Amino acid sequence: MLDDSDRRLLRQYQHAPDLGPAELAERAGLAPATCARRLERLRAAGIIRGNRAVIDWRALGYEVEVSLRITLDKTHSRAFDEFLDRAREIPEVLEIQTFLGRVDLRLSVIARDMAHYQQIYRSAILTLPHIADIEALMHVARIKSNETLPV
Amino acid sequence: MIELDTTDRLILRALIEDATQSASAIGRRLGLSQPAAWRRIRRLYETGVIKGRRLDLDPEKLGFGVTVFLGVKLATKGRVSLEDFERAVTAIPEVQTVEHILGLYDYRLRVVARDIPDFERVLRRRIMTLPGVGDVEANVLLSEERRPGPIG
Numbered sequence: 001m002l003d004d005s006d007r008r009l010l011r012q013y014q015h016a017p018d019l020g021p022a023e024l025a026e027r028a029g030l031a032p033a034t035c036a037r038r039l040e041r042l043r044a045a046g047i048i049r050g051n052r053a054v055i056d057w058r059a060l061g062y063e064v065e066v067s068l069r070i071t072l073d074k075t076h077s078r079a080f081d082e083f084l085d086r087a088r089e090i091p092e093v094l095e096i097q098t099f100l101g102r103v104d105l106r107l108s109v110i111a112r113d114m115a116h117y118q119q120i121y122r123s124a125i126l127t128l129p130h131i132a133d134i135e136a137l138m139h140v141a142r143i144k145s146n147e148t149l150p151v
Numbered sequence: 152m153i154e155l156d157t158t159d160r161l162i163l164r165a166l167i168e169d170a171t172q173s174a175s176a177i178g179r180r181l182g183l184s185q186p187a188a189w190r191r192i193r194r195l196y197e198t199g200v201i202k203g204r205r206l207d208l209d210p211e212k213l214g215f216g217v218t219v220f221l222g223v224k225l226a227t228k229g230r231v232s233l234e235d236f237e238r239a240v241t242a243i244p245e246v247q248t249v250e251h252i253l254g255l256y257d258y259r260l261r262v263v264a265r266d267i268p269d270f271e272r273v274l275r276r277r278i279m280t281l282p283g284v285g286d287v288e289a290n291v292l293l294s295e296e297r298r299p300g301p302i303g
Binding site: 002010013014017018045046047048049050051052053054055056057059060061062067088091092093094095096097098099100101102103106110135136137138139140141142143144145146147148149150151 | 167171263302
């Protein structure tokens, strides 16, 4: 389904999502009309889900980022659903992931400072249902974050 | 630190959905004139609130059926510098993100692979051979949700 031109186009577009259509076509070695048609096809097929702005939370005053690794009490059959429903209500939760492995879930949480984090942790996180164990990892730095796929 | 008003937040949410929208399209949606929308969008970029764009691709449709988060502990801290590890790990194409963390592990890596045998190949040939790598813990991603964050 994908040919070499599609892959080249996706590689270029992933590395520079802010390019305009003309420049993207040129870098991918395609005529502008062909490039537009291929992009449209990739969008229609759901391969390209979007071109999204990325927020720098530090610029908005959120200095602290913590990963919470959570194990649930799975003796309750609805533990996952009930936990997820409530976790979605916490505005400072940026990512929710579920896993097969040593931990069940991970929440990525941001806060303005440690005092604010402490407050979120006590009043929102610890009141989430069915937590059996919780482990906090503090973010120091992002070394690589472009999330490109090796297409 | 930059303060945002309600209109800025709505613009930010619109740009998280689709950053390629024009100022006039966003203005129409929010009842702003094109120049007013353009000025606000430009401010979000210039102040660094929007640090860039990300092309959101469906990994499964591109044949990447497996995403694994690896917690990596360095075995020989000090002897092998963090820089050596970081330089080598960021060069691996299957490694999508590298985060330096404090706690149980030193680094968290997000790794994509075509399937489990492909993941095993990446793990054995690329990750376990990194300079200074010690204990590695793997968690296979089952589902993932990105939330808008505190801009609602």
